[in-house]
Structure formats: C-alpha cells, structure tokens
Amino acid sequence: MVTVVLSAHPFNEGDDDATRSEHGESDCEKCGHGYSLIVASGALGEVAYDVVMGWLDKQREKQAAKADDAFTQQLGEGEQIVETQLGVATTRNGDLYNGSMCLTNRRLIFIGKYATKMLVDEHPLDSTTGLTVATGKIIGTLGVKHGLKVEEYQCNAKALGAFVEKAKAQIVAGSPAPTPAGGSSVDELKKLAELHAQGILNDDEFASAKQRIIDSM
Numbered sequence: 001m002v003t004v005v006l007s008a009h010p011f012n013e014g015d016d017d018a019t020r021s022e023h024g025e026s027d028c029e030k031c032g033h034g035y036s037l038i039v040a041s042g043a044l045g046e047v048a049y050d051v052v053m054g055w056l057d058k059q060r061e062k063q064a065a066k067a068d069d070a071f072t073q074q075l076g077e078g079e080q081i082v083e084t085q086l087g088v089a090t091t092r093n094g095d096l097y098n099g100s101m102c103l104t105n106r107r108l109i110f111i112g113k114y115a116t117k118m119l120v121d122e123h124p125l126d127s128t129t130g131l132t133v134a135t136g137k138i139i140g141t142l143g144v145k146h147g148l149k150v151e152e153y154q155c156n157a158k159a160l161g162a163f164v165e166k167a168k169a170q171i172v173a174g175s176p177a178p179t180p181a182g183g184s185s186v187d188e189l190k191k192l193a194e195l196h197a198q199g200i201l202n203d204d205e206f207a208s209a210k211q212r213i214i215d216s217m
Contacts, residue, residue: 067100079104085163088155125171
C-alpha cells in the first residue's frame with residue numbers, strides 16, 4: 001500500500017526564504033519539519049506523486065477561473081485582461097489580504113480578502129510612475145508607485161519577473177502612437193525618456209522602444 005501525505009507540519013513563522021528552501025530539501029528528522037508532500041519511493045511513488053500534482057493543477061485552474069470572473073466584473077469598456085497572477089498578498093493597517101492581481105491594457109488591479117473584508121486596488125498604468133521589484137528565493141515584492149506613494153504586493157518570486165515585464169510592455173503600448181507629422185514622435189520619445197528616468201524601462205527596453213519610434217519617423 002502506498003501512502004501519500006500532504007504534510008500538516010508548518011514552517012516556523014520566523015523562517016526566512018533561505019531557511020524555508022533548506023527545510024524543503026532536508027531530512028525531517030534533522031530539521032524537525034515535515035515535507036509539504038511525502039510519497040513512497042519507486043514506481044508506485046511516482047504514480048502517487050503524479051496523482052497529487054494533477055489534483056493541485058486542477059485546484060489552480062479553478063482558482064484562476066474564479067479570479068478571472070472577479071476581474072472581469074471590474075473591467076471598463078474596451079478594457080481587456082492581459083495576465084492574471086494568483087497568490088498575491090498585501091498588508092493594510094496590519095491586516096494581511098490574500099488574493100490575486102490582474103494586468104489589463106489599462107490598469108493593475110488587486111482583489112484580496114481578509115476575514116470578511118474585501119480590498120480592491122486599482123492602479124492606472126498611465127499614472128503609474130514606477131515599478132520596483134525585490135525578490136528572494138521564494139517570495140518577491142512588487143512596488144507600484146504613484147508619485148511619492150508606493151503600494152507593495154508579495155507573490156511567487158519566479159512568476160513576478162515575467163509579470164512585471166508584461167506590465168512594462170503594456171505601459172509602453174499604452175503611450176500615444178507616433179504619426180508621420182513628427183510632432184507626436186517627439187512627444188513619444190519624451191514619454192519614453194520619462195519612463196526610463198523613472199526606472200519603469202531599463203536601458204535595453206528604452207533603446208529598443210526608442211529605435212522603433214525613430215524607424216517609423
């Protein structure tokens with residue numbers, strides 16, 4: 001008989017990313033913590049692992065569908081979902097809200113819940129003055145800047161990088177398109193320079209976008 005156990009042993013509250021990563025690969029008898037997933041070894045163990053991972057994938061699909069439904073209700077006319085990031089959290093007034101973040105062609109939207117309270121954050125891309133990223137081995141932090149105000153959100157570090165790159169691309173895509181007259185091209189170059197100075201675009205992204213505008217003039 002093969003036993004598959006989803007461990008109920010949590011990490012210590014004070015464990016940092018490095019400690020959590022170490023515990024995830026270490027011997028339970030040595031560190032005193034359980035694995036998040038324990039299966040029998042060998043062929044039967046592989047089958048059991050596949051079954052559990054398949055179940056987890058279905059749960060993620062259900063969560064994604066539920067999140068998309070919630071974000072769809074927030075969309076304005078002509079607004080479209082570009083990317084949805086699950087497992088996002090933010091703290092407000094000491095309360096930890098867990099939920100999801102959505103990138104649309106116009107905004108970043110966070111919907112989270114703490115106990116019976118709901119939180120909906122909306123960040124228009126055209127007024128976002130910066131996006132900051134800090135990543136650890138497991139958890140990453142996204143900072144969304146509007147002037148001097150910064151709202152921070154935590155999520156999976158690996159997924160965060162790709163999500164932010166799409167947000168930056170959407171900010172550039174939302175800028176006014178250049179016209180043959182040339183005036184709008186100059187304005188567009190100024191807008192790109194501002195995004196570069198604010199840190200939203202890195203050097204390579206700025207150079208690439210700048211060259212596309214110059215080529216179209």
